[in-house]
Amino acid sequence: MSRFGEKSAALVRDLSQSERGTIPQFADETVRGVLDECQEHHRSILRLIDDIKERGTSLEAAAPADAASILVHHQAVLRNKRALLVYMNERMRRVRDLRWEVGAGLPDLVAESLSHAERTFFTEYSALLNKYQGRRHGVGLNVTLDKSPPEDHKVEVRALEDYGEIVTRDGSVELTRNSVHLMWRDECQPLIQEGVLEQL
Amino acid sequence: MSTRSSSDLTHQEVNFSAEDEVVLVVPNFSLQQVHLLGGTYGPFRPQIQAAVPLWFATILKKQGKCCIIPPMWLNVNALRTVIETERVDDVFQGLPFHYIELAAELCKHARDDMIDWSRLYDLVDTIRSVRHVKIQSGLRGLNADALKGVKLRHLSAIEVNVLRPFMSSVVDHFLNCFK
Amino acid sequence: MTQPDDTDVAKLKRAWMNEKCAPEILQFQADLVARVTEQVEHQEATVSSARAAAAAAGGAASGGLDDLTAHIMHAELNRVRFMLRSYYRTRLHKIEAHVVHVVKETEVYEKLSPQEQEYAKDYANLIEGHFGSVLKDLPDRYTSMLQQIEEEDGPFDMVAEPNLDKHVFCRIKEDRGDFLLDPNDPDPANTVELNKGDIYLIRYRFIKGLLEEDALELI
Numbered sequence: 001m002s003r004f005g006e007k008s009a010a011l012v013r014d015l016s017q018s019e020r021g022t023i024p025q026f027a028d029e030t031v032r033g034v035l036d037e038c039q040e041h042h043r044s045i046l047r048l049i050d051d052i053k054e055r056g057t058s059l060e061a062a063a064p065a066d067a068a069s070i071l072v073h074h075q076a077v078l079r080n081k082r083a084l085l086v087y088m089n090e091r092m093r094r095v096r097d098l099r100w101e102v103g104a105g106l107p108d109l110v111a112e113s114l115s116h117a118e119r120t121f122f123t124e125y126s127a128l129l130n131k132y133q134g135r136r137h138g139v140g141l142n143v144t145l146d147k148s149p150p151e152d153h154k155v156e157v158r159a160l161e162d163y164g165e166i167v168t169r170d171g172s173v174e175l176t177r178n179s180v181h182l183m184w185r186d187e188c189q190p191l192i193q194e195g196v197l198e199q200l
Numbered sequence: 201m202s203t204r205s206s207s208d209l210t211h212q213e214v215n216f217s218a219e220d221e222v223v224l225v226v227p228n229f230s231l232q233q234v235h236l237l238g239g240t241y242g243p244f245r246p247q248i249q250a251a252v253p254l255w256f257a258t259i260l261k262k263q264g265k266c267c268i269i270p271p272m273w274l275n276v277n278a279l280r281t282v283i284e285t286e287r288v289d290d291v292f293q294g295l296p297f298h299y300i301e302l303a304a305e306l307c308k309h310a311r312d313d314m315i316d317w318s319r320l321y322d323l324v325d326t327i328r329s330v331r332h333v334k335i336q337s338g339l340r341g342l343n344a345d346a347l348k349g350v351k352l353r354h355l356s357a358i359e360v361n362v363l364r365p366f367m368s369s370v371v372d373h374f375l376n377c378f379k
Numbered sequence: 380m381t382q383p384d385d386t387d388v389a390k391l392k393r394a395w396m397n398e399k400c401a402p403e404i405l406q407f408q409a410d411l412v413a414r415v416t417e418q419v420e421h422q423e424a425t426v427s428s429a430r431a432a433a434a435a436a437g438g439a440a441s442g443g444l445d446d447l448t449a450h451i452m453h454a455e456l457n458r459v460r461f462m463l464r465s466y467y468r469t470r471l472h473k474i475e476a477h478v479v480h481v482v483k484e485t486e487v488y489e490k491l492s493p494q495e496q497e498y499a500k501d502y503a504n505l506i507e508g509h510f511g512s513v514l515k516d517l518p519d520r521y522t523s524m525l526q527q528i529e530e531e532d533g534p535f536d537m538v539a540e541p542n543l544d545k546h547v548f549c550r551i552k553e554d555r556g557d558f559l560l561d562p563n564d565p566d567p568a569n570t571v572e573l574n575k576g577d578i579y580l581i582r583y584r585f586i587k588g589l590l591e592e593d594a595l596e597l598i
Contacts, residue, residue: 035516042518078527081517085524085537088510096475117512124505132471132498139494140416141460143467149216150457152259169430169453186457209399213465216458220392234448236455237418238388259454265447348560349571349581352548360548360578360598367580368546375544375582 004041004076008034008083015090023094026115031087034080041073041080048073092121099126100144103193145190154182157197166191214361218301219255224269226250227260254305261309268310271296274303276316279323286330292354300328300358328359335363339370347375387414388459393596395466400548400597401590402583403541404473404481407492412463419459426452470495478503479525479538543584549595551577560585 007030018024048070052062062070095118098110104126111119132138163175168187175181175196181188183197191197220238231244241252249269252260260266272278273295282293296302303324311317335355342350350371355363383389394408429444444452474481474495481487482503491499510524520528525535555573559565560582571579578598579586589595 031513035513038517038521042521074528077518077521081514081521081527084513085510088513092506092509117509121505121509125502128498128501128505131501132494137494137497139467141464141467143464143471146457146461146464148210149212150454150461152255152454152457171434209396213399216461217392217396219458220389229447231445231447234451236452237415237422237459238386238455239383255454255458256451259451263447347582348569349579349585351571352578352580353576355548355578357598364548368548371546371580372542372544375546 004037004072005079005083007037008080008087011087012083015087021094021097023091023098023110023113025113026091026118027087028115031084034084038077038080041077045070045073091118095122096125098122099129100147102195103144104130142190145193146186150186153185155185155188156200157181157183157188157192158200159196160198161196163191163196208365209361211358211361214357215301215305218298218305218357219258220253221296221298221302222251223254223257223271223302223306224249224251225257225260225266226269227266229265254302258305258309267313268306270306270310270314270320271302273299274306274314274320274324276319276323279320279327283323283327283330286327286334292331292334292352294354295327295356298357300324300356331359335359339367342371342374344378346371347378387411387418388462391415391459391462391466395462395469397590397597398466398469402543402545402547404470404477404487404490406490406591407470407495409492412466412492415459415463419456419463422452422456426456471498473541474499475502477539477541478506479535480540483535483538543587545583546580547583547586548578548580548598549586549590550598551575551579551595553594555589555594558589 011027011030048066052066106122133142159175159177159179162177165172165174173181188197192199226249227244228246231242233240233242244250257268261268286293307317307321390411398405426449429449478499481499507524514522523529525537526533527536551573554575557570558573560569
């Protein structure tokens, strides 16, 4: 066994050093390693308990050295567990934020970095939010829009695809790939989020 | 990437909040009453003063449809008096809760309606820094009584928001020491 | 001078600000939100029918609303929709942050709207499954998401709760004279004088009740 807790500390450290908002490759091997380490600690605990019992001593009356050994292994498992949860929780938070930033479709590039469980989480979280936002069972409002207060002005945007005609406050606009338009900020915001337009 | 992870009030949101403050405008057009969810405004007649929220006034102003009358406190003499008293007095002078945002917004969109807008802008900035220094020295004087609440009469919206991340966590830690 | 403060929009603004600044989730303002939603939909219809009429008339003002009025109504709608969304969002964020606490404590759970209650339950299940996918491979009795080590009747020592001792900024809305900070500690030295207009930085726990009584607002 490597030094206690070394792998789990690396998990947390690597994630905390990664750029905010990015999701590094899921460290499957290290996570497995930490889990194995925990099982090994657990076997040590059981072995120590067996030894004590074999000597005909009750656990309460165990020699201080034996009791301390058990405690150290136990604490090592708890520490690893904490680190695993920190790792998973922080990644989950970033996956969740993705739903608010890019919408219901998981970009392929990001999907490759996620574990199977994380991809499932994204899909189910997305469904959960859709249900909350829905007209029938929810509040009937897309709550991922308007993340910052409205500003009443126009912005310059470029269409990234042939989207077709849309109707705005100023009349209808034909969005063809690479066409540039001056649009009200609130009207183009949803299309920017969908990736139909980019702000110049 | 995400603005969502933090639920703290942003400066943009404080600005947004300030845009509900009511200002006086002098329109150059005629319009019947406008029934908004937040109140009814108008009727508007040329050269007749009307009170509208700042966001409303800004729309009119951008379309060249009105002059905005700067509020009473936003003039050189009044601000100078505030600076003088602010320097000698322990307490904060009574300024509108959104004085910083109002001044900034008016200096941005309605500078042609103000006499010497850049001077006004500088004076407000001076007030802001004088008050900031006062807040700093006030922080040094904090003691265990702070745990019963720190009274900050006349502190303004932006000042609250600037202080918040620092000051509330300082007092939070302070409390933990006494627990 | 501010806008009239007795409109539903003004009340929504206050509810939104309070929600943004409070460490715990507050009572959902069901009636208020329903009224504002209805007003927004009604106003949206007014604006869009005016626009449609104007478009049909070749851009000339018609339908009883001129361009300027429509523009201003539209701008206000954007403001109100922003507050509504931000209000919903802030609440979802708090639910996610303390989901197990929210679902387990009846008195907290009851502060949520029916949609939020659904959301909280589903989200709690979702994260239990997600963490479970890894925790299940830990040794026996270490696999719980709620306890460091499973113990029947043991405390849930891994459940995050809002910090009610957090310090918040508030503005007093009505004179309350000498206010006793902590009812469990009726020492007269532990009172603070609250007058209308005062601004305080104060422990949330102390003023939670006053916030519920609408005697102050968080800023």
